[in-house]
Amino acid sequence: MSRVFNFSAGPAVLPEPVLRQAADEMLDWHGSGMSVMEMSHRGKEFISIHAQTEATLRELMDIPADYKVLFMQGGAIGENAIVPMNLIGRTGRADYVLTGDWSKKSHKEAKTYGQVQVAATAESSKFTAIPKQAEWKLDPGAAYVHICSNETIGGVQFHWTPDTGSVPLVADMSSDILSRAIDVRKYGLIYAGAQKNMGPSGLTVVIVRQDLLGHALPITPTAFNYKLQAEADSMYNTPPTYAIYIAGLVFQHVKKMGGLKAVEEHNRAKAKLLYDLLDASSFYRNGIAREDRSLMNVPFWLKDETKNEAFLKGAEARGMLQLKGHRSVGGMRASIYNAMPIEGVQALVQYMKEFESQHG
Amino acid sequence: MSRVFNFSAGPAVLPEPVLRQAADEMLDWHGSGMSVMEMSHRGKEFISIHAQTEATLRELMDIPADYKVLFMQGGAIGENAIVPMNLIGRTGRADYVLTGDWSKKSHKEAKTYGQVQVAATAESSKFTAIPKQAEWKLDPGAAYVHICSNETIGGVQFHWTPDTGSVPLVADMSSDILSRAIDVRKYGLIYAGAQKNMGPSGLTVVIVRQDLLGHALPITPTAFNYKLQAEADSMYNTPPTYAIYIAGLVFQHVKKMGGLKAVEEHNRAKAKLLYDLLDASSFYRNGIAREDRSLMNVPFWLKDETKNEAFLKGAEARGMLQLKGHRSVGGMRASIYNAMPIEGVQALVQYMKEFESQHG
Numbered sequence: 001m002s003r004v005f006n007f008s009a010g011p012a013v014l015p016e017p018v019l020r021q022a023a024d025e026m027l028d029w030h031g032s033g034m035s036v037m038e039m040s041h042r043g044k045e046f047i048s049i050h051a052q053t054e055a056t057l058r059e060l061m062d063i064p065a066d067y068k069v070l071f072m073q074g075g076a077i078g079e080n081a082i083v084p085m086n087l088i089g090r091t092g093r094a095d096y097v098l099t100g101d102w103s104k105k106s107h108k109e110a111k112t113y114g115q116v117q118v119a120a121t122a123e124s125s126k127f128t129a130i131p132k133q134a135e136w137k138l139d140p141g142a143a144y145v146h147i148c149s150n151e152t153i154g155g156v157q158f159h160w161t162p163d164t165g166s167v168p169l170v171a172d173m174s175s176d177i178l179s180r181a182i183d184v185r186k187y188g189l190i191y192a193g194a195q196k197n198m199g200p201s202g203l204t205v206v207i208v209r210q211d212l213l214g215h216a217l218p219i220t221p222t223a224f225n226y227k228l229q230a231e232a233d234s235m236y237n238t239p240p241t242y243a244i245y246i247a248g249l250v251f252q253h254v255k256k257m258g259g260l261k262a263v264e265e266h267n268r269a270k271a272k273l274l275y276d277l278l279d280a281s282s283f284y285r286n287g288i289a290r291e292d293r294s295l296m297n298v299p300f301w302l303k304d305e306t307k308n309e310a311f312l313k314g315a316e317a318r319g320m321l322q323l324k325g326h327r328s329v330g331g332m333r334a335s336i337y338n339a340m341p342i343e344g345v346q347a348l349v350q351y352m353k354e355f356e357s358q359h360g
Numbered sequence: 361m362s363r364v365f366n367f368s369a370g371p372a373v374l375p376e377p378v379l380r381q382a383a384d385e386m387l388d389w390h391g392s393g394m395s396v397m398e399m400s401h402r403g404k405e406f407i408s409i410h411a412q413t414e415a416t417l418r419e420l421m422d423i424p425a426d427y428k429v430l431f432m433q434g435g436a437i438g439e440n441a442i443v444p445m446n447l448i449g450r451t452g453r454a455d456y457v458l459t460g461d462w463s464k465k466s467h468k469e470a471k472t473y474g475q476v477q478v479a480a481t482a483e484s485s486k487f488t489a490i491p492k493q494a495e496w497k498l499d500p501g502a503a504y505v506h507i508c509s510n511e512t513i514g515g516v517q518f519h520w521t522p523d524t525g526s527v528p529l530v531a532d533m534s535s536d537i538l539s540r541a542i543d544v545r546k547y548g549l550i551y552a553g554a555q556k557n558m559g560p561s562g563l564t565v566v567i568v569r570q571d572l573l574g575h576a577l578p579i580t581p582t583a584f585n586y587k588l589q590a591e592a593d594s595m596y597n598t599p600p601t602y603a604i605y606i607a608g609l610v611f612q613h614v615k616k617m618g619g620l621k622a623v624e625e626h627n628r629a630k631a632k633l634l635y636d637l638l639d640a641s642s643f644y645r646n647g648i649a650r651e652d653r654s655l656m657n658v659p660f661w662l663k664d665e666t667k668n669e670a671f672l673k674g675a676e677a678r679g680m681l682q683l684k685g686h687r688s689v690g691g692m693r694a695s696i697y698n699a700m701p702i703e704g705v706q707a708l709v710q711y712m713k714e715f716e717s718q719h720g
Contacts, residue, residue: 002388002393003387003388003393003394004392004393004394006393006394006398008398008399008400008403009400010400010598011397011398011399011400011401011598011601012398012400013394013398014395014397014398016387019386019387019395019397020386020387022386023383023384023386023387024383026379026380026382026383026386027363027376027379027380027383028362028363032364033362033363033364033366033679033681034363034364034366034373034681035374035379037371037374037379037559037560037606038366038368038371038372038373038374039368039371040368040369040370040371040372040682041371041561043368043681043682073433073434073435073438073562073600074433074434074438074581074583074584074597075433075583075597075598076597077582077583077596077597077598078433078434078581078583078584078597080581080582080583081581081582081583081584082581085581109581109582112578112579113579193598195598195601199397200397200600200601200602200603201401201598201599201600201601201602202433202562202563202599202600202601202602202603203562218472219472219473219579221434221438221440221441221442221445221469222437222440222441222469223434223435223437223438223440223441224434224438224441236437237434237435237436237437237438238370238371238435238437238553238555238561239561239562240433240560240561240562240600240603241371241555241560241561241562242560242561242562242602242603243560243562243600243602243603246397319393321393321394321403322400322403
């Protein structure tokens with residue numbers, strides 16, 4: 001089979017040139033006689049890969065020098081505990097903004113580690129919109145305010161940066177990191193599982209302002225203590241070396257594409273194709289507030305849900321996979337991360353039009 | 361450069377046929393049109409890979425049905441906290457046996473989560489021998505007894521299974537899992553980072569007797585809660601999918617080699633070559649009690665340490681890498697895990713003889 005169009009919400013499609021390079025270098029990285037998988041994390045070869053991966057990410061995201069970049073394990077669900085373990089100790093309190101399933105999960109887990117407040121929730125809109133800043137009730141004594149910048153299940157995304165005053169803003173950017181230019185200085189901490197826009201699952205990137213380190217609760221496992229990992233350049237324990245290498249190749253690929261501004265333009269163009277079709281259709285619906293729509297995950301529903309199976313089958317026959325919506329909401333979902341080519345979205349839109357004309 | 365002989369203590373050498381297959385399948389796994397890295401962990405393709413990986417490990421290690429196999433993240437250093445978080449709650453107490461740097465580290469971390477006792481320590485021998493069972497002072501009220509079956513830095517290994525009565529035995533087998541046949545029934549829990557005998561770093565395998573689940577401390581992160589992971593087939597969060605796939609290929613390779621008895625024979629033959637040379641030499645020394653010597657990591661010292669640099673340089677020139685000893689003990693260390701071919705050990709022994717005859 002030739003390569004498919006993979007609309008998975010994550011792990012997700014990766015740039016083909018990255019995969020080709022990884023295949024070419026599998027048995028012998030740069031004349032070292034070793035696969036990257038086989039390298040000691042303390043050997044000069046891997047240390048150079050690690051350093052270049054971090055440097056490229058810093059360049060792409062314009063990460064200031066007073067922020068540490070950590071390459072960790074455990075994913076964003078791990079971070080739901082690791083973030084409060086490391087940060088809540090400063091005041092014992094934290095604010096959470098609820099915009100969908102992922103931020104609700106983060107909030108629930110944090111309760112174990114301190115006094116946690118819901119500063120705002122989109123529940124009244126059934127999580128189809130981001131709560132306006134004016135409605136937020138922030139606790140000035142919170143150690144941080146937590147948001148999820150993009151909700152993969154609901155399909156809402158922040159298109160503005162909250163102002164949390166002197167309280168550090170913490171963002172779960174698992175599903176939209178590197179999809180657009182952001183100002184890292186406006187955040188105290190950013191975390192992201194790699195498996196959407198960065199690489200394979202099993203790697204978690206944490207970008208943290210240095211002055212926030214040093215407040216870990218005593219029950220924090222040393223492997224997940226940001227301060228220890230920052231002091232050890234993410235090598236307090238053996239890092240997920242191969243995943244870091246692939247992420248490094250992805251970062252270089254994003255740089256070659258022109259950096260985050262170019263990537264954002266590309267992502268906007270892809271999302272527009274889908275939303276324009278959904279807005280013009282009475283056969284499909286999306287249902288998310290226009291100003292809060294995700295550029296990464298586009299959930300949509302056939303108004304006649306009895307046609308779901310036929311829709312998915314037809315898509316699969318055309319090499320378009322993983323379009324089934326999350327089991328908690330049903331319908332369809334097209335995840336169109338950075339590495340989804342515009343041709344994939346064009347093919348989907350074309351198919352959706354054909355399906356509508358046959359079944360509408 | 362052609363492939364080298366990589367004596368790294370981990371991440372470490374992998375079987376070449378595994379790397380070749382991974383390279384071949386990088387862009388299109390079994391006609392799926394996707395790399396394994398790109399697959400949704402909930403899609404049928406990855407679920408089949410996951411199931412086959414677990415089934416092959418169960419077959420190789422003869423894992424009984426009442427044991428769960430978990431594929432997690434965080435490595436053995438993560439497990440130093442995750443094990444007590446999940447197990448110590450039953451009685452609040454645990455016993456640790458200290459045989460070197462890794463078991464000392466496990467013991468130190470566990471103190472955060474309960475009342476922890478040293479049941480035996482090899483300190484009086486400077487960790488050059490495993491403490492005899494008769495010397496162990498076990499607490500019958502302990503929730504578990506923890507050992508490290510092989511110490512990669514000191515080079516000692518358990519060649520017998522401790523009898524801990526009705527108290528479950530917990531073993532960190534990071535550096536010797538799959539190197540020999542063991543009786544899983546004698547253990548309550550086995551954990552191992554993948555990066556020595558199983559695959560890339562970033563994957564942690566946990567084999568746990570089901571009746572030990574359900575005692576997690578309230579502060580246990582859900583991503584690291586064995587019970588939640590067991591109930592979700594290791595998919596409570598996104599598992600490290602690509603590392604699981606590579607481990608699966610390694611397991612199949614071990615099976616083709618004839619299983620763990622054949623692998624053990626191979627490992628014994630490799631280690632014998634090195635220990636025979638060390639025993640016969642007055643130029644090199646090993647210093648570990650004969651009955652406790654590791655088959656995986658062979659530390660040795662040149663009696664004249666001023667020749668260390670020359671030794672390492674000569675080895676590197678012959679394509680033998682990562683022979684420098686751990687910074688805490690100096691000297692040399694040859695890690696000869698499953699995937700180190702006997703030709704690599706033969707080449708090392710030949711070089712050691714030549715070096716001795718030139719410099720002795």
